Amino acid sequence: MGGSKKRTWIGGTAFIAVVVAVATWFLLVSPNLAEASERRASAEDTRAFNDVLDLKLAKLKSDFGKLDDYKSELAAAEKKIPPSAKLETYLDGLDSIAVKRDVTITSVTAGTPETFVLPKVKEPTPAATESADGSDATDDSSDTSSSEEKDKGPKVPTGLTAVPVSVTVLGTYENTMAFLDDVHQRNARVFLVSALTGTSQKESDGSAGKPATSDGDQELVITGYIYVLPNGLAAAASEDPEGPVKLPSNPGKNPLVPVQGG
Incomplete structure (x- = not known):
């Protein structure tokens, strides 16, 4: 009889121990493990984010070190396509080339700036294919691919304008062609x-403003475009104020009356 009670007590104790172990797992261990796992994942994400920031910071430092190089590249690019028309400077350059090539500029005109637009290229019509029933069928996928290709085409910078220019020069054939080469390729x-x-x-x-000519000389009319691309990053410091600056005044006081010293 006593042995039966002892086995019952041992069994009850074991059951309680199991219940306590299960409760400890679900109430203490499992939540802590989940929290630790979340913190570990968060730490990994933070570490990865910091690595990305370090890479970006290193790139910024590298770019900052090349800032003078970028400025030089920008200055060189602005010589090719300046942010403003600078027609007077350009015409002075043409005069210098004319003197160098011993030709005479008899006429030069600059037209109204035009917004630059890429010319549209007509795409070939897709060939019709014969279907199983003998009728012609077109491939609809070609329309989709062509529209995608248009989206991938070159983009025109915002504000790019073309200024039409016409220059007429007079001189020997060799000199006028050398002038053309300088204006087109070397300028x-x-x-x-x-x-x-x-x-x-x-x-x-x-006569009529034209120099003397010899047989075989050439009058060459060159027509083309120069380009202007405003710098959108430049500060608008040159803009005029909205209205005249109002000077300080004292209403009712005669400005011609001398100021009396105290």
Whole structure:
């Protein structure tokens, strides 16, 4: 009888121990493990984020070290396509080239700036394919691919404008062609030639502002475009104030009356 009670007591104690162990697991151990796992994951995310920040910081430091190089590149690019028209400077450059190549500029005009637009290229129509029933069928996928290709095409910078320019020079054939080469390829500023008209000259003493010519000389009309791209990052410091600055005044006081000393 006593042995039965002892086994019952031992069994009850074991059951209580199991209950306590289960309760400890669900109430203490498991939540702490979950919290520790979350903290570990959060720490890993933070570490990865810090690594990304370190890479970005290193890139910024590297870019800052190259700031002078970037400024030089920007200055070189602005010589090719300046942020303003600078027509007077450009025309002075043409005069210098004309003197160098021993030609005479008889006429130069600059037109109204135009917004630059990429020319549209007509795409070929997809060939029709014969279907199983003998009728012609077109592939709809070609329309989708063509629209995607258009989206991937070159983008025009905002504000890019083209200024039409026409220059007429007179001189020997070799000199006028050398002038054209300098203006088109060797000049710092981009000039896109859109049309050329060369006219052979006969011997002449010169008149109406034209110099004397010899047989075989050429009058060359060069038509094309120069470009302007405003710098959107530049501060608008040159803008005029909205209205005149109001000077300080004392209403009712005659400004012609001398100030009396105290």
